[in-house]
Amino acid sequence: MDNYVRIFDTTLRDGEQSPGATLDAQDKLEIARQLARLGVDVIEAGFPAASPGDFDAVARIAAEVGTPGGPTIAGLSRATPKDLQAAADAVGKAAKPRIHMFLATSDIHMEHKLHMTRAQVLQRTSEMIALARSLCPDVEFSPEDGSRTDPAFLHEVLAAAIEAGATTLNIPDTVGFSTPTEIAALVRDIIAKVPGADRCIISVHCHDDLGMATANTLAALEAGARQAEVTINGIGERAGNAALEEVVMALHTRQSKYNLRTGIDTTQLLRSSHLVAGRTGISVAPNKAVIGGNAFAHEAGIHQDGVLKHQATYEIMRPESVGLARSRMVLGKHSGRHAFRKRLEELGHENLSEETLQHAFRRFKQLADQKKTVTDADLETLVADEIYQPPECYILRGVHVSCGSPSIPTATVTVTTPDEPDLIGSATGTGPVDAVFSAVDRVVGMRVELEEFAVHAVSGGAMALGEVTVRIRTLDEARRRFSAHGADMDIVVASARAYIAALNKAAVAAGIRPAGTKTITEETSAAVTAEIASVT
Numbered sequence: 001m002d003n004y005v006r007i008f009d010t011t012l013r014d015g016e017q018s019p020g021a022t023l024d025a026q027d028k029l030e031i032a033r034q035l036a037r038l039g040v041d042v043i044e045a046g047f048p049a050a051s052p053g054d055f056d057a058v059a060r061i062a063a064e065v066g067t068p069g070g071p072t073i074a075g076l077s078r079a080t081p082k083d084l085q086a087a088a089d090a091v092g093k094a095a096k097p098r099i100h101m102f103l104a105t106s107d108i109h110m111e112h113k114l115h116m117t118r119a120q121v122l123q124r125t126s127e128m129i130a131l132a133r134s135l136c137p138d139v140e141f142s143p144e145d146g147s148r149t150d151p152a153f154l155h156e157v158l159a160a161a162i163e164a165g166a167t168t169l170n171i172p173d174t175v176g177f178s179t180p181t182e183i184a185a186l187v188r189d190i191i192a193k194v195p196g197a198d199r200c201i202i203s204v205h206c207h208d209d210l211g212m213a214t215a216n217t218l219a220a221l222e223a224g225a226r227q228a229e230v231t232i233n234g235i236g237e238r239a240g241n242a243a244l245e246e247v248v249m250a251l252h253t254r255q256s257k258y259n260l261r262t263g264i265d266t267t268q269l270l271r272s273s274h275l276v277a278g279r280t281g282i283s284v285a286p287n288k289a290v291i292g293g294n295a296f297a298h299e300a301g302i303h304q305d306g307v308l309k310h311q312a313t314y315e316i317m318r319p320e321s322v323g324l325a326r327s328r329m330v331l332g333k334h335s336g337r338h339a340f341r342k343r344l345e346e347l348g349h350e351n352l353s354e355e356t357l358q359h360a361f362r363r364f365k366q367l368a369d370q371k372k373t374v375t376d377a378d379l380e381t382l383v384a385d386e387i388y389q390p391p392e393c394y395i396l397r398g399v400h401v402s403c404g405s406p407s408i409p410t411a412t413v414t415v416t417t418p419d420e421p422d423l424i425g426s427a428t429g430t431g432p433v434d435a436v437f438s439a440v441d442r443v444v445g446m447r448v449e450l451e452e453f454a455v456h457a458v459s460g461g462a463m464a465l466g467e468v469t470v471r472i473r474t475l476d477e478a479r480r481r482f483s484a485h486g487a488d489m490d491i492v493v494a495s496a497r498a499y500i501a502a503l504n505k506a507a508v509a510a511g512i513r514p515a516g517t518k519t520i521t522e523e524t525s526a527a528v529t530a531e532i533a534s535v536t
């Protein structure tokens with residue numbers, strides 16, 4: 001058995017099923033490009049039969065990212081001719097296309113969801129895998145809820161799938177119920193007992209309902225699985241999927257234990273994580289393994305002393321190995337453009353456009369004026385805030401807030417719309433952020449509701465840069481969700497930026513044309529005057 005583990009990334013399919021994650025076609029394409037840079041073997045680009053939008057996104061990724069030498073592009077499909085045809089059509093332009101067909105095999109799913117008998121599921125598997133194989137040379141089969149399926153029946157279904165032409169057999173722990181020893185035994189048994197299993201790649205797909213997705217995935221790989229289905233930041237249905245960065249770094253860091261390798265360029269992990277967090281609006285917890293903001297931060301004096309004496313005392317991975325360059329140079333208000341550019345390059349942002357670089361530099365200078373030192377986390381946030389913004393139908397020009405206790409929070413905002421250069425709106429609210437959002441609503445006139453609002457301090461202390469995530473839902477028939485981020489030293493301004501960015505996503509989806517100018521960051525930052533009056 002070879003020791004190469006194929007990394008099958010399902011951020012764009014299972015990850016997009018995370019509550020609150022909404023990605024438009026452009027987001028998906030950019031994430032797919034980054035996944036290719038990261039070196040994943042397979043990108044599950046979506047579920048083509050789910051909607052025309054999903055189909056188009058998968059087709060675009062197949063054509064633009066699934067080029068020769070690039071990753072395999074997979075499309076998910078139920079076990080129906082219509083779904084299979086849609087998947088085959090959507091991935092057809094990829095140099096290496098794959099159809100991933102699933103059909104539930106546990107008694108509870110067959111009885112209550114599918115209303116099918118075992119014999120019917122067996123027959124459907126054979127027929128639909130054969131059809132899939134006639135449409136595409138690379139076919140993956142997933143017996144959904146595999147870990148809760150009667151093992152004897154599971155073996156029968158898998159044997160039928162192999163017979164009909166499946167090339168990869170994926171064992172999903174759909175509801176995150178399994179344990180490491182159980183899933184290892186399941187995989188070992190499949191390899192030993194299912195006729196033809198040696199001709200296929202055995203894969204696992206673990207959910208994190210009991211917090212064991214990474215452990216289960218690693219146990220399955222030790223038992224002989226050679227494909228891991230994972231997502232960036234571990235996002236996915238309910239509690240999420242096994243996190244790509246955790247599985248990969250466990251194999252990498254504990255190489256002598258596992259003796260397994262992947263094709264992943266681990267220095268792209270942090271960047272991939274930021275991109276996915278930025279685009280989905282699902283932030284990463286600071287204590288998240290490998291890519292969390294605190295993953296390489298040492299707080300206790302004894303730890304700091306140890307790391308200074310020898311890095312390996314408290315660090316099992318080098319920060320550089322996941323793409324976190326350790327700065328020996330502190331950036332502050334005297335740092336020039338050259339040092340700024342160099343630092344960004346060290347952080348992996350080599351290909352920023354001159355325009356983005358200029359905007360980011362201006363914002364860095366404003367930040368450095370208020371804050372003595374600007375950390376790498378601050379820089380990453382500023383750059384992400386510059387790069388990952390949707391086309392601008394509405395441009396925030398200014399925010400003025402008055403609040404305190406006792407007083408009625410009142411906000412005035414100035415916004416450029418596609419029709420008017422400077423529209424001014426005012427509103428009161430339960431707090432300064434609520435007042436700003438109501439004022440923006442008055443100017444913009446889109447009917448949306450705020451579903452989620454979260455503030456995260458990027459670096460410590462009262463001088464921290466604040467990063468705000470908002471999720472809105474349109475109040476039209478489509479009821480679509482859009483998430484976005486905004487960053488600023490002033491959290492009211494950061495909130496306004498995030499809210500406008502979410503409205504811009506909704507506006508683009510509704511076909512509203514972008515406003516003429518494109519100078520949001522520079523002008524916004526310069527013009528914004530947030531005034532918090534504390535009245536006691």
Ligand code: KIV
Pocket residue numbers: 014102142144145172173174175205207
């Ligand atoms: O969790 C699951 O069972 C899935 C399948 C479609 C593989 O996502």
Ligand code: ZN
Pocket residue numbers: 014172174205207237
């Ligand atoms: Zn899943």
